[in-house]
Amino acid sequence: LIFFILALAVGFVSIVFVLTWVLYYREGLGWDGGAAEFNWHPLLMVIGFIFLQGIAIVVYRLPWTWRCSKQMMKFIHAGLNVLAFILAVISVVAVFDFHNAKNIPNMYSLHSWVGLAAVILYPTQIVMGIAVYLIPATPVYVRAALMPVHIYSGLFIFTSVIATALMGFTEKLIFGLKSPAYKESPPEAILVNVLGLLIAAFGGLVLWIATR
Amino acid sequence: LIFFILALAVGFVSIVFVLTWVLYYREGLGWDGGAAEFNWHPLLMVIGFIFLQGIAIVVYRLPWTWRCSKQMMKFIHAGLNVLAFILAVISVVAVFDFHNAKNIPNMYSLHSWVGLAAVILYPTQIVMGIAVYLIPATPVYVRAALMPVHIYSGLFIFTSVIATALMGFTEKLIFGLKSPAYKESPPEAILVNVLGLLIAAFGGLVLWIATR
Ligand code: HEM
Ligand code: HEM
Ligand code: HEM
Ligand code: HEM
Ligand SMILES: O=C1O[C@H]([C@@H](O)CO)C(O)=C1O
Numbered sequence: 001l002i003f004f005i006l007a008l009a010v011g012f013v014s015i016v017f018v019l020t021w022v023l024y025y026r027e028g029l030g031w032d033g034g035a036a037e038f039n040w041h042p043l044l045m046v047i048g049f050i051f052l053q054g055i056a057i058v059v060y061r062l063p064w065t066w067r068c069s070k071q072m073m074k075f076i077h078a079g080l081n082v083l084a085f086i087l088a089v090i091s092v093v094a095v096f097d098f099h100n101a102k103n104i105p106n107m108y109s110l111h112s113w114v115g116l117a118a119v120i121l122y123p124t125q126i127v128m129g130i131a132v133y134l135i136p137a138t139p140v141y142v143r144a145a146l147m148p149v150h151i152y153s154g155l156f157i158f159t160s161v162i163a164t165a166l167m168g169f170t171e172k173l174i175f176g177l178k179s180p181a182y183k184e185s186p187p188e189a190i191l192v193n194v195l196g197l198l199i200a201a202f203g204g205l206v207l208w209i210a211t212r
Numbered sequence: 213l214i215f216f217i218l219a220l221a222v223g224f225v226s227i228v229f230v231l232t233w234v235l236y237y238r239e240g241l242g243w244d245g246g247a248a249e250f251n252w253h254p255l256l257m258v259i260g261f262i263f264l265q266g267i268a269i270v271v272y273r274l275p276w277t278w279r280c281s282k283q284m285m286k287f288i289h290a291g292l293n294v295l296a297f298i299l300a301v302i303s304v305v306a307v308f309d310f311h312n313a314k315n316i317p318n319m320y321s322l323h324s325w326v327g328l329a330a331v332i333l334y335p336t337q338i339v340m341g342i343a344v345y346l347i348p349a350t351p352v353y354v355r356a357a358l359m360p361v362h363i364y365s366g367l368f369i370f371t372s373v374i375a376t377a378l379m380g381f382t383e384k385l386i387f388g389l390k391s392p393a394y395k396e397s398p399p400e401a402i403l404v405n406v407l408g409l410l411i412a413a414f415g416g417l418v419l420w421i422a423t424r
Contacts, residue, residue, distance in 0.1 A: 105396065105397070108394060108396070108397045108401065109382065109405070110382055110404070110409075111382060113405055114408070148424075152423065156419070160412065162375065163374065163378050166322060166378070167382045169322055170321065170383060174386050174387075182320060184317065184320070193322045196322040197325065200326060200375070207368070211364065
């Protein structure tokens with residue numbers, strides 16, 4: 001429980017940090033083909049793909065949910081994951097639209113390759129989860145046999161998303177900071193580096209809870 | 213076993229890729245305060261901190277090692293980790309020396325923060341491992357109680373190192389490729405992006421083996 005409260009706290013602080021970044025240091029939010037449209041990308045990834053996915057993963061472990069039926073818990077777990085996926089898709093559309101408006105090539109970076117792989121594997125995991133654990137027809141021995149695979153692939157996708165975010169911060173700090181440059185450690189660079197450490201800590205807490 | 217052979221294969225191909233990168237696309241290897249000195253950094257990190265650490269983690273799982281005594285296995289596990297640490301330290305010295313020679317600031321990036329954290333936590337894990345599992349005085353109930361912590365912290369450091377490497381590739385591709393730039397996807401960019409995917413796959417295989 002203490003780890004869950006810590007994870008929630010670190011998650012909230014991360015969201016505050018990413019909001020501070022895009023609203024105060026960057027150009028704010030918009031949908032105009034410019035930098036303000038790009039900014040939806042990190043914001044929605046941190047809120048949706050990282051925070052909500054992390055909460056979805058540990059939600060079965062919360063003591064106050066033990067009163068809910070197993071069926072209800074499955075709906076909450078699946079629902080949070082679907083919501084996280086929707087935000088991730090909007091987030092990716094924002095970068096593609098921004099790139100097209102600015103004539104920047106798409107899908108050239110390691111960040112975009114690992115990121116898109118995660119965005120494609122995630123709905124696969126959702127569909128498999130529904131097919132195996134929500135549809136009543138699936139026999140119990142199939143459910144049991146696939147549980148280690150479901151948990152491993154879920155945690156692998158989650159970890160890949162964290163790694164993708166750290167690459168994303170790195171790229172944006174190099175591209176976005178010119179004078180002073182990233183190398184000169186202006187306040188914005190420190191803020192986002194700390195945000196990266198917070199995201200890594202959030203990931204570590206979720207993995208700790210899910211592997212107890 | 214099949215997963216171990218796969219991990220070995222992916223690991224070897226990664227080493228071939230990083231060698232191709234530094235020797236063919238980059239400036240080769242040297243210890244002259246220039247780019248050739250920097251190149252030791254990715255090479256030793258991939259060979260030592262990623263490949264050898266990964267092998268050290270799964271070494272207890274190999275069927276043909278079950279004939280060895282437990283004591284012998286511990287020496288192999290500890291020895292590989294010590295070797296990986298030595299290579300990581302040389303690798304970090306190479307970048308610091310290169311930065312100082314070129315008057316580039318140290319420790320400004322998220323990559324360097326997460327990376328140095330891993331380089332500091334790693335010997336802590338080694339010392340704890342020796343104190344708890346090699347020194348005969350430690351009682352068995354302490355050894356058993358700390359095992360989940362040892363496994364979690366070991367896998368957390370390993371995963372952080374993989375994430376650090378992906379940030380490192382991203383940085384170096386942005387800094388190193390000017391015309392054609394990273395965005396224009398020259399062959400070097402594709403090579404290193406694929407190397408990043410290989411490293412992620414190696415990490416995934418090691419985590420799969422270690423959590424079975
Ligand atoms: C955490 C999950 C994330 C995923 C799955 C993800 C995915 C993607 C994808 C698929 C692209 C390619 C878009 C295109 O080529 O048009 C992209 C681009 C980009 N993302 Fe992310 N992203 C994530 C987080 C972040 C974060 C937190 C940042 C920080 C600012 C970021 C910064 C960037 C930048 C600068 C680009 C444009 C350069 C490039 O294509 O690499 N990303 N992202
Ligand atoms: C991409 C989306 C998903 C991810 C990343 C994911 C990930 C995970 C993870 C990591 C666990 C282990 C949690 C723990 O032990 O604390 C888990 C458990 C589980 N998931 Fe998912 N999951 C996803 C979608 C779904 C869906 C759509 C269903 C359908 C209902 C589902 C059903 C389950 C069930 C039944 C468990 C076992 C709960 C238990 O008895 O402990 N998952 N999931
Ligand atoms: C995998 C484990 C790795 C660790 C623990 C690590 C650690 C570090 C550290 C501590 C620094 C700071 C040195 C200084 O400030 O003088 C650094 C710098 C650097 N590393 Fe790595 N590194 C790793 C892998 C890589 C890889 C695979 C690359 C790919 C080329 C790379 C590229 C760089 C670059 C370009 C710098 C200089 C810019 C900066 O300080 O961020 N690193 N690394
Ligand atoms: C930084 C270095 C180290 C890392 C990253 C690390 C990591 C790990 C991991 C991940 C496991 C689980 C392996 C598995 O279940 O397949 C493990 C097991 C173990 N480690 Fe370490 N370890 C390190 C250093 C040490 C040292 C120095 C010792 C001292 C001998 C040690 C003793 C053990 C023992 C006894 C096991 C249990 C093996 C078993 O019975 O399954 N470790 N280590
Ligand atoms: O439907 C379910 O499948 C798993 C289990 O049967 C597999 O281990 C679980 O906890 C359910 O509620």
